[in-house]
Amino acid sequence: MKKVTAGFGLGVLLIFCATVSMAHFGMIIPSNDVVGKDDKKEIGxxxxxxxxxxxGPQMQMDKPEKFGVVVGDKVTSLLDSLKEKKVDGKSTWESTYRITKPADYIFYMVPKPYWEPAEDKFIVHVTKVIVDALGAEEGWDKPIAKEAGLPAEIVPLTRPYSLYAGNIFTGRVLKDSKPVGDCEVEVEFWGKGKTKAPTDSHVAQVVKTNEVGYFSFVMPKAGWWGFSAIMEADNPIKLENKDKKVELGAVLWVHAYPME
Ligand SMILES: [Cu+2]
Incomplete structure (x- = not known):
């Protein structure tokens, strides 16, 4: 809905999405991005x-194809831990995870393809979030696509936790483990409808990667920020015997704290 695709006029887009500029994001949000030794070891x-x-509007999310965590070299599926929770009649999912040792925990999710009639395509937003536990503070910069079986990912160059509002965040977009240049990265604050945008186009910010896949963005406000690198998947998906394009998003969420 951020782009008017051939054959679809603005009027059609408006029917499906109240505001043209709204961008949809895959999300994994942990209850905490940093777990200290005195904190509860169970994160939601x-x-x-x-x-x-x-x-909103909330979009339906079927049970993901993959959901798990990478700790060091170890990949663990957490699919069985997911519990469905309906919000506005649409499925969301909740899980709890018990921290067992000092490490950076890289959570990832590959959703089932979502059919978006307004854009005449499927959407697959492969999403990551990284939690540091018990002062480990290492492992966050590791690509996990190969081990976890992700088609694309954002690898952070800025440590992706214990950030401040006003920090610059830099990441690198990889598809099939290769850098993606000239790629649009949409950036959105998890405002939950409480943060006002001066115009519709302020809702999602857009930066592009340079020729070797790097992008940067300064987060102006404390809270959760999502970065979504928008690509096209290699293979179309058939719908009623027609090949449909697949928007492949590589999404990373980071939390910025206020500086007091
Ligand atoms: Cu949408």
């Missing part, structure tokens, strides 16, 4: 597909 995780800035 929320998985959903929505328009984060506006706090």
């Amino acid at each position: 995780l929320l998985l959903q597909f929505t328009h984060p800035f506006e706090g």
